[in-house]
Amino acid sequence: MSQEKTNEKEWETWIDNQIIEDTLQKENIPFYQFSEFQDIKLITANIFKATFKNFQKTVVLKNGYLNYNDKFTLDKLVNEIKRHRKLKIHDSVLKFHGITKQENTNNYMIILEYVNEGSLRQYLKSNFRKIDWNTKLNLAKQIANVLMILHSNDIIHGKFNSENILIHNGIIKFNVFGLEKIISDSLNFLTNDLGPMEYMDSQYLELFSTIAKNKSSDISGLGIIFWEISGGYSQFEIESSSNFELLNNIAKGKRETAAIPGTPHKYKEIYTDCWKQNGNSRPDIFQVVKNLSEIIISDASVEFELLQSQPYNVKDIKLENLNMKNEAKPDPPFVDVTIEVNGFINDLFEFFIDISTKQMLNLQPIMIKNYIREHEKNPIEILYEMIRHPSYYWFTSLIGFFYQNGIGTVVDNQMAFKFFNLADNEIIDAFSSNSSSSRKLYNLNKEISTISLAEMYFYGQGVEKDTNKAFQIYSKAAEEGSYIALNCMAYSYKNGFGVEKNEEKAFELYLKSAEKGFLVAQFNVGRCYKGGTGISKDEAKGFQWVIKSACAGNIEAMCNVGYCYENGIGVSKDIKEAFKWYLKAAEKEHSISQFNVGNFYKYGYGINIDQMKAFKWYRKAAENGSTDGQYMLGLCFYEGYGTKKDIVKAFYWLNKAKENGDTDANEFLEGATSDIIFLL
16 A cells, blocks of 8 residues: 555544544543553453543443444434433443543444443343342343333333343343334344344244334343243243244244243233233233232242242352362262162263263264253253252263253353362262272263363363363373373374374374274374374275274264265265265264255265255254354255245344354355345
């Protein structure tokens, strides 16, 4: 860029900044220098926590409301600030303090009040077992009162969910920035997040091409939040349906109608009236506030409710045993434990052990969640039952796994670390019965917990990252006979994590673990041979190791065998055989394989072209998190390939792919926007 153009750009930027600051001064909007803030810490991608030095208070600095060269966003922000001034007298509206600009940038930020208890969703997850029905009713009343303030000022929230409602010292806080009085753009859904699916207005989903979100939509969301307050978790949290099955069911008026035990009858009537399918049949906010005021919670009903609702949240269960180390605990033989503990938990633990010795780490959470869904169990209740049982310490590796992966609770790496550490340090007097099954269970639980602890150090989850510490734990476990730990040591040597890089040593350890029967290590030996890592390159030997792992049940290896057959790597090229192996892995929920099977059906690779089957597998891949699958599914809906043409669903999935970094999806969306109005 020439000096002349650079100077011109700098001049334009200076003018734009002057326009902004003149506008702020004219509208009497406080502007503060960025130097007036200290202890600035990033909370999320565009939100910072900071100390406002002049007032010695903690505030939030938020990006995204103002572009320095965009008059539209400036005008919009000014209008929002004017609207806020009408509401600022209410303590439940998040306070606006002014505007600041990061030094040496054109990044303007709004200054908002800080809240110390996070969102309503976080609050319920963390505190549900501590709150009684009087507290729940108080939360519901506060939320309804704030919504009444908004509706009284003709402000529509439009994005009503428990993540958008904040709490500070027990007081509900609404952030009114970003809300709209009128949503006139019928294509708003293409550029703005529709919000969590479970909060969507069924009537809006059914008719949104002809209606805009309105006060009735807020009432629908209010009812869903009331239901969530009663039980501590969101609707459809354990829903096994696909996203689109759920979306279509909600559009038809589906809701979780079963009341949480102990819910006052009048309260249930309020939230079910709020989410009625016909928006005209829903009460307005004034009626909701009146109905809530008529509910009286008796001591008896509170006591009954607490007794009945305990299984629905496990976040705050206090286990004194978590702080006990190296203490012997008497326990009956394993056969007695099996009788005592819920039968499904035993089956689940056996399944967990099986996949821990056969599958890659990234597949294990998906497989556990699917196993629970297939057996139509509630993960929240399963976690609760494991923790509350007197013999819980037999399953601490599985409990830690639930916390680590957010199964039946929010992701909590610190709790996961505690449970893994408990198993690693506890000495259980389980051998007095000379039960081989007791000894085996104890050893497996300890081994998996030890490896999981090392992984947490390796990745810095719930503890400060320390690859040296992780390697030490792997080494000690390997000395004690863990084949999983041998594989992990090999990975560390291969990449130089926690130890000096040594590919020959890595291959040696992979091979040692593989020869002992660890399927993941067998797959890794195959990859070493195919890539010439630590050993002379030999694609044929590599293929033999990979197919050995695949035949024994390793899903990642199944996909890789398909890839080898498709491309003739270490074996003669055979498209039909490739399809067979991709299909094996796809049926076990391997998202890359599901995408590949979709491609085979779409393009007729070794199989007849079948649009409906291609669509089916693209959808499975997309729902299992494949970005490529999301992109192809979006195109299928856009073009009507293998399914009915649906522009809304097309853009939903294309936006998903775009959010996950798919550049093709991004380019397609930019090019297709001009066609949207015609297609709708």
